[in-house]
Amino acid sequence: MTNKQKFFYFIYLHRTGLTVTGLSLALLLFPVFENNPYTLGLTNLIAINAIIVLGLNLFIGYAGQISLGHAAFFGLGAYGSAIATVTYEIPPWPAMLLVASIVALVALLIGIPILRLSGHYLAMATLGLNFVVHTVLLQWDEVTGGPSGFSGIPYLSFGNFQFDDEVRLHYLLWGFTLVSLLLCLNLVRSGVGRGLSALAGDEVAAEALGVNTRNAKIKIFVLSAVFASVAGSLFAHCYSFVSPDSFGIFTSTDLVIMVVIGGMGSIWGSIFGAALITLLPEWMDIFETYKDFVHGGILVLVLMFLPQGLVTGLVEMVKIKLALRRQKDAAA
């Protein structure tokens, strides 16, 4: 190998690590160049959404299932942390952990029966779950504050260091997102992850390869619920205020749209999808009112032309083109 080839081979071999390092550096420096609180507020929201989308993409893209109800877990995490820290005065960090464990348990208890379903039925069941949670958040005034929301949630802090402005929150939230990203990247590059992609490809084949498909689906469902719950806790501590509006079924569908934009089973695409859909209403003022309409349109178009999702679909198209060309070259 020439030095140039060696260099490219090194890059190729360590592509994941290098990209993560690059992204971390960019995020580390971002507030130095961009200190407009409004912009940081937006990128912080991207970080929160990205955490949920990462988990949801494991469930949709790797386990091959569908959920139209992940805003429910997001909401449970947010309200859980709000209630635990304000009503029960549990310190925020342990509260976050406690809430995540409870949400995991809830997801497990719900997942065991509903993951017997698949396709449209699973979509309906998860949608129903979201409906129930949303209604409880709205109606159970004494505990949740009802439609007017829940305020006075404390900021997260380390000792006297409080995560109370956009720059500090930037580091906190993106720190969490990067850790989630790493966990997901590790997972999909392991035997467990390959078992999951086998499951998404063909359940019978996956079973024949030793994948406990039923268990795998439940585990990923619980994992994605925990991600959503942690994102919810962060959301609550970040804004000090939560209201049921943030956790309705349109949030759930937006999350699915983010997955679809990023592409089924694409970890990096998840971040891109979260960013694009979070920013879209900002870029197109006129569409603000028609947000759900635009999002729905995007969803339909992507699924019609690139069923694997936008980014993954395009990347795969290029990969296939390249492979086919090489095949032709080899034949010639």
Next chain:
Amino acid sequence: MLQLDQVSKNFGGLPALSDVSFTVPKGKLTALIGPNGAGKSTLINCITGVMKPSSGNIQFQQQKIENLLAYKISRLGISRTFQNLKTFPRLTVLDNVLTGLTSEAGNSMLLAMLRLPDLRHRERQLKLRALESLDRFGLADKANWPAGVLAYGDKKRVELARATVGKPQLILLDEPVAGLNAEETAAVGEQLRLLRRTGHTMLLVEHDMDLVMEIADQVVVLDSGKSIATGTPDEVRRNPLVLEAYLGRMDATA
């Protein structure tokens, strides 16, 4: 090694298998032949837990397996290929083969997410084994291609590599050379011979009689769900029942 005892399977009352009994001896290649619709694939599906037999017993290494779930049977060391290809088109060729090592890669999700050094080490070893296996099947140069773009013959070989890479105790092959040209058939035949020489136990479903007669230690003939003959290739070739099952049908179509 594998013992079938009066295995039957009905599909909505219609029998696809009736009272099939035979043994697959360790270290031998057993061929399962029979006309289209005889129930060969159904039998493989019953052994691997894809479907449950309606009645009868299946024993693998002294263990009853007819009620086990498919993934458990796979983890006991039974691997298989599918008649109608089940490769994963979106995964690379290498990842396809690596899925054949799923059981060995560990199944703790938490450990996978932490990716501690010993897991990295194991992953590297698994990758080497998968590459080795691809090399054996002449696919090493396509390791990073998405499996979906491969030609049919290559996909068949990816499935074979996936089924054999985990060093299973028993390999069930459902028509591994169907649809391959003469050259590819010869290459796969060579691999099967190699596997047999290295002591693998195999159950081979195949219509290619030349291959079966040459390679099998034992032949089981299935016709309309019943096993009508069992023996060495020579015995089976001369068995009048078998001749009738095959030739009788040929007469009818001729």
